[in-house]
Amino acid sequence: MSTIIYVPRDSTAVALGAEQVVAAIRREAEARGEAVSIVRNGSRGMFWLEPMVEVATPEGRVAYGPVDAGDVAGLFDAGLLKGGTHALSQGLTDKIDFLKNQERLTFARVGITDPVSLSDYIAHEGYAGLQRTLTMDGAAIVKEMTDSGLRGRGGAAFPTGIKWNTVLNAPAAQKYVVCNADEGDSGTFSDRMIMECDPFVLIEGMTIAAVAVGATEGYIYVRSEYPHAIIALNEAIVAANAAGYLGSNILGSGKEFNLTVRKAAGAYICGEETAMLESLEGRRGLVRAKPPLPAIQGLFGQPTVINNVISLASVPIIMARGAAYYKGYGQGRSLGTLPFQLAGNVLHGGLVEKAFGLTLRALLNDFGRGTESGRPIRSVQVGGPLGPYLPDHLFDTPLDYEAFAAVGAMLGHGGVVVFDDTVDMAKQARYAMHFCAVESCGKCTPCRIGSTRGVEVIDKIIADDNRTQQVHLLRDLCDTMVNGSLCAMGSMTPYPVLSALNYFPEDFGPVTQAASAAI
Amino acid sequence: MNRQYPFDIDAAKAAITAHSQERGSLLPVLHAVQEAIGFIPADVVPLIADELNLSRAEIHGVISFYHFFRQHPAGKNVVQICRAEACQARGGEALAQHAETLLDCKFHATSSDGQFTLESVYCLGQCACGPNIMINDELHARVGADKLDRLIGAKRGTP
Numbered sequence: 001m002s003t004i005i006y007v008p009r010d011s012t013a014v015a016l017g018a019e020q021v022v023a024a025i026r027r028e029a030e031a032r033g034e035a036v037s038i039v040r041n042g043s044r045g046m047f048w049l050e051p052m053v054e055v056a057t058p059e060g061r062v063a064y065g066p067v068d069a070g071d072v073a074g075l076f077d078a079g080l081l082k083g084g085t086h087a088l089s090q091g092l093t094d095k096i097d098f099l100k101n102q103e104r105l106t107f108a109r110v111g112i113t114d115p116v117s118l119s120d121y122i123a124h125e126g127y128a129g130l131q132r133t134l135t136m137d138g139a140a141i142v143k144e145m146t147d148s149g150l151r152g153r154g155g156a157a158f159p160t161g162i163k164w165n166t167v168l169n170a171p172a173a174q175k176y177v178v179c180n181a182d183e184g185d186s187g188t189f190s191d192r193m194i195m196e197c198d199p200f201v202l203i204e205g206m207t208i209a210a211v212a213v214g215a216t217e218g219y220i221y222v223r224s225e226y227p228h229a230i231i232a233l234n235e236a237i238v239a240a241n242a243a244g245y246l247g248s249n250i251l252g253s254g255k256e257f258n259l260t261v262r263k264a265a266g267a268y269i270c271g272e273e274t275a276m277l278e279s280l281e282g283r284r285g286l287v288r289a290k291p292p293l294p295a296i297q298g299l300f301g302q303p304t305v306i307n308n309v310i311s312l313a314s315v316p317i318i319m320a321r322g323a324a325y326y327k328g329y330g331q332g333r334s335l336g337t338l339p340f341q342l343a344g345n346v347l348h349g350g351l352v353e354k355a356f357g358l359t360l361r362a363l364l365n366d367f368g369r370g371t372e373s374g375r376p377i378r379s380v381q382v383g384g385p386l387g388p389y390l391p392d393h394l395f396d397t398p399l400d401y402e403a404f405a406a407v408g409a410m411l412g413h414g415g416v417v418v419f420d421d422t423v424d425m426a427k428q429a430r431y432a433m434h435f436c437a438v439e440s441c442g443k444c445t446p447c448r449i450g451s452t453r454g455v456e457v458i459d460k461i462i463a464d465d466n467r468t469q470q471v472h473l474l475r476d477l478c479d480t481m482v483n484g485s486l487c488a489m490g491s492m493t494p495y496p497v498l499s500a501l502n503y504f505p506e507d508f509g510p511v512t513q514a515a516s517a518a519i
Numbered sequence: 520m521n522r523q524y525p526f527d528i529d530a531a532k533a534a535i536t537a538h539s540q541e542r543g544s545l546l547p548v549l550h551a552v553q554e555a556i557g558f559i560p561a562d563v564v565p566l567i568a569d570e571l572n573l574s575r576a577e578i579h580g581v582i583s584f585y586h587f588f589r590q591h592p593a594g595k596n597v598v599q600i601c602r603a604e605a606c607q608a609r610g611g612e613a614l615a616q617h618a619e620t621l622l623d624c625k626f627h628a629t630s631s632d633g634q635f636t637l638e639s640v641y642c643l644g645q646c647a648c649g650p651n652i653m654i655n656d657e658l659h660a661r662v663g664a665d666k667l668d669r670l671i672g673a674k675r676g677t678p
Binding site for chain 2: 011012014015016047048050183184185186187188189192224225226227228262263264265266267268279280281282283284285300341342343344345346349350372381385415417418419420423428431435438439
């Protein structure tokens with residue numbers, strides 16, 4: 001009987017040498033006459049251990065990591081195939097603290113299954129949600145989503161049930177479901193992990209959305225920077241079509257849903273839903289003024305459900321286990337779980353799915369274990385490039401949409417980027433404006449011109465050229481951008497800039513402290 | 520008139536017709552052309568305009584809007600270095616400076632020997648393991664100066 005060995009196909013594992021590890025395991029097993037069968041699973045999201053090799057034993061899966069191809073012979077010597085002890089041993093995978101202390105609902109299968117094996121997906125509760133959906137009418141499905149309390153996980157946190165209900169009630173011959181998979185925020189990788197490590201859960205979520213609102217066509221708009229995700233999604237779509245889970249007659253129900261992956265082309269602004277629609281229609285990704293809402297006039301002018309990857313990937317478990325089960329996690333109006341992403345200068349970086357309500361400090365210390373450099377954490381940016389930089393005294397804020405909003409912060413997509421005490425916050429503020437200048441769609445003046453002027457003003461502050469006046473000017477410019485921009489790109493770029501100025505004034509030079517106190 | 524192109528015009532034409540029937544087909548068409556011949560030559564724009572019934576200005580506007588599309592051939596190897604926050608927090612900017620020295624080439628330019636084009640990228644989605652880079656289609660995580668030297672050395676070594 002052959003031993004099952006798991007080596008992730010997740011792009012992080014690949015970027016750290018997983019292919020070489022697989023080749024070494026095959027070579028070593030053959031040389032020793034051992035029968036092994038290698039499964040390319042997804043990543044468990046403990047990236048400091050990647051490539052993490054797991055071996056199936058009667059006690060459960062045993063983990064080793066981070067494994068280099070050069071370690072493989074030694075691992076075989078130590079009895080790898082029986083889960084033997086080695087310097088790289090991590091013990092039973094499920095008992096690793098980082099993993100054991102999570103609440104994985106959306107990521108329940110990630111790292112466990114073969115991402116593109118439909119039978120593996122079904123064996124792990126896959127498509128149970130769709131089966132139940134097919135016995136319900138649209139209004140009942142939408143009610144279940146509303147009752148679950150699920151809010152958009154892409155950043156805006158709009159209630160998913162309300163959005164679906166608008167599309168359900170919009171009369172049209174053709175409706176669409178579009179998945180916004182343009183995860184461009186630095187520090188976020190949960191969408192990428194779902195697409196690479198459990199693509200069927202996204203496909204199932206989109207199919208449920210389509211059945212709920214009566215849509216027959218769908219698109220997944222994926223960033224060009226994610227080639228591995230595009231490959232995994234396309235493999236999974238082929239398998240789902242072949243088995244009747246997609247196509248013209250889903251599981252014999254008479255319902256139709258056809259799904260296409262559309263590759264983006266490196267424009268950050270296309271993560272904004274109306275810019276994404278323009279891009280899908282073949283144009284420059286210019287933001288559209290709202291109204292009309294995309295739920296009423298979306299793709300090709302038709303009613304369209306637009307959700308982000310994690311929102312849609314959370315749908316199957318809600319439909320399989322019911323709204324009450326999902327709602328049992330979280331607190332207040334932030335219900336269910338959010339896959340937090342620990343990134344940047346952090347010792348144990350990776351994916352942590354937890355119910356809302358954990359504090360940021362607990363996430364940084366209990367899961368992240370502080371910085372990788374070993375120096376103190378100085379600042380943390382939560383929610384992507386448009387999120388403010390938080391100082392230590394705000395780390396006890398619970399991870400909850402309202403609690404974050406109350407301190408002028410945002411949870412956004414759940415990305416957490418850690419900086420140690422070597423960071424120069426004036427440079428980070430300048431970078432935020434520079435990024436906006438590079439990525440602005442150019443449609444509205446505050447964002448297009450404001451960001452370029454913002455870089456210039458910050459340069460003058462750093463150079464101590466009329467610093468006090470320039471700080472006033474910067475605040476005035478930020479006010480114009482916040483209130484005058486057409487979308488979140490221009491209106492939120494001031495958040496990281498002003499947070500750096502307010503919480504870390506010493507990095508901008510001495511005069512700024514007085515200026516900051518005066519305003 | 521027989522015109523000589525520095526690229527395979529038939530491959531470009533085939534790429535256009537293969538995707539022209541999709542809805543909102545311009546991005547898929549441009550991706551297919553770039554995949555087939557490495558960039559989107561000015562000479563191909565009128566062919567796309569004709570096939571999709573769009574103006575040349577509109578197509579030029581789309582090509583120039585998206586960072587991914589190139590209007591000129593790239594060097595033999597494209598080196599993309601992530602410049603976003605998570606990689607910055609792990610020494611990404613020092614790596615970016617090292618890359619400019621190593622390749623003797625600024626960002627958004629091609630080295631004088633035509634071997635390397637150096638580009639910025641904003642997030643490769645490996646934010647817990649930076650600094651991250653992509654060389655052609657290969658992703659590399661935790662790249663310090665030494666690892667970059669090795670990776671570039673290996674590319675220089677290939678004929």
